[in-house]
Amino acid sequence: MNCSDLRESLSARVDGEQPEVADDVLDRHLAGCPDCRAWQERATALRRLTLVREAPRVPDLTARILAEVPAPRPQQWRLRVALGLVALVQSGLGLAELLGADVGHAAHGSLAAAVHLGNESAAWNVAVGIGLLWAALRPAAAAGLLPALGGFVLVLGLVSGIDLSTGQVAVDRVASHGLVVAGVALLFAVRRQHARHPAPPLADRVPAGDETGLGAAPSDAGTPSPGRPQRRGFPQRPTGRRAA
Template sequence: MSDYGSVDCSELRESISARVDGEQPVVPEDVLDRHLTGCPDCRAWQERATALRRLTLVREAPQVPDLTAKILAEAPVSRPQRWGLRVALGLVALVQSGLGLAELLGADVGHAGHGTLAAAVHLGNESAAWNVAVGIGLLWAALRPATAAGLLPALGGFVVVLGIISGVDLTTGEVALDRVASHGLVVVGVALLVAVRRQHKRRPAPHSADRLPVPGDDATSSPETSSPRAGDPPQRRRFPQRPTGRHAA
């Protein structure tokens, strides 16, 4: 059946489908309207095509079970923040700082020992233990740059207090200049610690997983995205991510 020259219904239905999809039909609009008026099969076909397009664009969301209660029941309950240990640590820090300040001011805090010689030996052992601890901390920061920020308050405070005490002792003549100069290594270590922390802080963050090229994906394996460009920061090698089922709720 056709009223447009030698064109049959199948060819006209291509134009009807284009009009349903919002495209420009090949056959003129008035020809399609006249054909639909006299062809009930094409009118029915157009109605089915319109209904099918409506179903593909707007449809009811599928019914899924409500798992809210189950998820909330199995999710780990957030524990309230406990301040007991932190308060105790703060008290120990205050007492330790007070003992050191009292010793600097000349008060007897029990470090005199049993005699002058024993006190001097013990004080030397304490100084040696502290130097070893400082060396271990700096070495750990060199291996793990992220820990440099945690060492800065302790070692920075130590250098500041040591500098003040050394200046006072030099003024009063209680210590020689070469002895004070021996503390320069700690000052250099703290300066390098600050530099390592800043370098680690400025390091670019790794790309997120959704921006990494996926093997076999033509859209992300193009030369523009697969090969690094000049000036781009180097990307670190990433390990495969764990499956979602192994992640905590």
């Protein structure tokens, strides 16, 4: 076999195609033929020149861009400090109630206080249910609900144990809190699953088989192409709103 036939296979191998001559035969020939080695080097260099080009030179606009971009605003702490103060006062009121202090719930008599406390408990139960439902629909919200509901279950467990030991509450009443305990446990599981495998929002999802995200291309006649299922294209959000 002469060099010209081997060079056709060398050209195919340089282009990433399957050569007609086996690789071991080509390697043995290259080891003993300097002309073919030089030819392969030139062919590889030529292919690289056709694929890789030098980027065009552009002016450096870094200083101009930074000069025109407004400076970032300093972080505002007033609202966060106010929120923290409200949180401390609210926690203090709850702690005072647990210690038996009068914080105003019994100001209108024992019956009115009992009715009001029942309404507060009902409102809290509704809020817990809404929060758990929101976390089921938006798993990313589970992280924000865990501190509040987790702290509630922890304190509830402590006071329920004390009430059981002193005989102030029946076992069936304490057992009714098992639903919120199960909800917090599922909330933690949903948070953990979302942290390990975050799913993109529905608007960012692309149908299977459509890597471009543009949906199925219509046929020339405007009717579905035979043998190709129609796929729905989802609108794409800007990259700045995509989760990593």
